[in-house]
Amino acid sequence: MKAYVAGKPILSTTDWPSNVCCVVFFVGCNLRCRFCFNTPLLEFDEKFHVDLDQIYQEIEASRFLIDGVLVTGGEPTLQHDSLRAIAQWTHEQNLMFGLMTNGTKPSIIQQLLDANLIDYIAVDIKTVPNTTEYAQITQIKQEILPEIKKTIAILKSSNVRYEFRTTLVPSLVHHETQLRKILDWVGPNHYVLQAFRPTDTVLDPKLNASFSNEELDKFRKFAHENNLVTRF
C-alpha cells in the first residue's frame, strides 16, 4: 500500500510524553491554519507518494530504540486506509501506535479506537469553540466545530491515553479569556499549552513575532493555577 509521506521517520523523545518514538509525517491537510509551519506538507504531491514498506524499513532501523510509532502531519486521518495499515503494522511489531490530529474526522478516530489500534492520541484545539474564531485561524469555510466536538466526546468516553493541545500565538490565541473558554470546553485534565515560534515556513508571514519572556511567564502562571501542562 502507498501513502503520501514526507521524508524519513524521525526519532523523537518529546512528541509522545514519556516515550521514545518514530514520527511519521503524513502529507495533506484539510485546514490552513495561519500559524502552521508544516506548509510543505499541506498539499498531496506525487513526490511524496511512497510505498509503506519503505517507511516500515526505515522504522525497523530504529526498532530497538523506540516504544512506538507516532503519525502526524498534515492531517493523517485524510489517508485513513494507509493510517490503519501503519497502525496495524506497528502493533504487529509489538510497538505502540500514536496519532496527532486536528480532530476533524471523528468517524475515522472512532474506527481506529474500535479496532484497538490507538495507544495515544493528541488533538489540536486551535481556539475557543466559536465558528468565527475557528474560521479565522483555520482559513476554511466548512463548519468543522461539530466534528471536533464529536472527537472530544469520543476521547473523553474512551480508555485511550489522550491530550488536547493549544498553541499560543501572538495576536491570535493569547488572551486568558480565550484559554478559560477552551478550558471550559475540553476540561483541565489532559490539556497542554505550547507556544508558537516563528519560522520561515509559517503560512501567514504576518505572524512573525514570538512571545516575550514576561508573556510566557504569565501563561506559565495561568497553567500552574489551573493544573495544566506547558511545553515551552
Ligand code: SF4
Ligand atoms: S497546523 Fe493546521 S494546517 Fe498545519 S498541519 Fe496542523 S491542522 Fe493542518
